[in-house]
Amino acid sequence: MSEKRPEIANSVKTGEFLTNYHDIGEGYPVVLLHGSGPGVTAWANWNKLFPLLKGQHRVIAPDLAGFGFTERVPDPVYSMNNWVQQTIDLFDALKIEKANLVGNSFGGALALSMAIRCPERVNKLVLMGSMGVSFPITYGLDQVWGYTPSEANMEELLEIFTYDHSFATKDLIKTRYESSKQPGFQESFSAMFPQPRQKSVESMAGNQNYIRNIAHETLIIHGREDRVIPLETSLKLIQLIDNAQLHVFGHCGHWTQIEKTQEFADLLLNFFKR
Numbered sequence: 001m002s003e004k005r006p007e008i009a010n011s012v013k014t015g016e017f018l019t020n021y022h023d024i025g026e027g028y029p030v031v032l033l034h035g036s037g038p039g040v041t042a043w044a045n046w047n048k049l050f051p052l053l054k055g056q057h058r059v060i061a062p063d064l065a066g067f068g069f070t071e072r073v074p075d076p077v078y079s080m081n082n083w084v085q086q087t088i089d090l091f092d093a094l095k096i097e098k099a100n101l102v103g104n105s106f107g108g109a110l111a112l113s114m115a116i117r118c119p120e121r122v123n124k125l126v127l128m129g130s131m132g133v134s135f136p137i138t139y140g141l142d143q144v145w146g147y148t149p150s151e152a153n154m155e156e157l158l159e160i161f162t163y164d165h166s167f168a169t170k171d172l173i174k175t176r177y178e179s180s181k182q183p184g185f186q187e188s189f190s191a192m193f194p195q196p197r198q199k200s201v202e203s204m205a206g207n208q209n210y211i212r213n214i215a216h217e218t219l220i221i222h223g224r225e226d227r228v229i230p231l232e233t234s235l236k237l238i239q240l241i242d243n244a245q246l247h248v249f250g251h252c253g254h255w256t257q258i259e260k261t262q263e264f265a266d267l268l269l270n271f272f273k274r
Helices: 042-046 080-093 106-117 139-145 151-161 170-180 185-192 198-204 231-240 261-273
Strands: 010-014 017-024 028-033 057-062 099-104 122-128 218-223 244-249
Touching (some): 017 042, 017 080, 028 042, 028 080, 028 106, 028 261, 042 057, 106 122, 122 261, 151 170, 170 185, 218 261, 231 244
Parallel strands (some): 028 057, 028 099, 099 122, 122 218, 218 244
Antiparallel strands (some): 017 057
């Protein structure tokens, strides 16, 4: 019998499809929303945090529609409205009335949309290298969304994601490349962010006029050397969100939760317990 893949965890019906999600630990729920890299899964994005958070919280991390091992439906429509609905459906299916939300990059734009559209379902908000405001698309993000599967392209992306390139190991490059070329993965990914890709940046900034209305206590985290989502986005968010604080990691790229895992977990735990 083949060993079960760690990326594949639990399955629950959300609307018309099954969502793959991780659910570990006990305590007040924390929902982790991943970013939009090629071959990304909730496991790839968050697994280093699981053991650090599960002692104090119930940690839930779904594969968002079109990513990972969540069921793919015929003729899908990828939109923020549909990702918000999937998240609401997941809350309902797991009987979660309210949770702390942690959003990474694209997942940050989703977390912002949840806080705006369903404020009663969100307790505290954490935005990490978050989208959600307008900015000129970076070379890094354009390369991420324009990825075509090859080990060389994946190696370039992992070096773009990190400040310390030692995190972009040969094993990680191979693992993420293999993940990106699984059946259905690249087809979904290439359909999400077509040219001109600036349009996708603007669509994720569609709620910018409403961000000022967010009343939730918010922690904004960014890597100073982020080459995918510029630090300026978090500087905009700290101006827009009244009840917010900003932590910037020096010598850190887009993968704060991977390059600064323990420090990131400590920030979250202290923020949640206040």
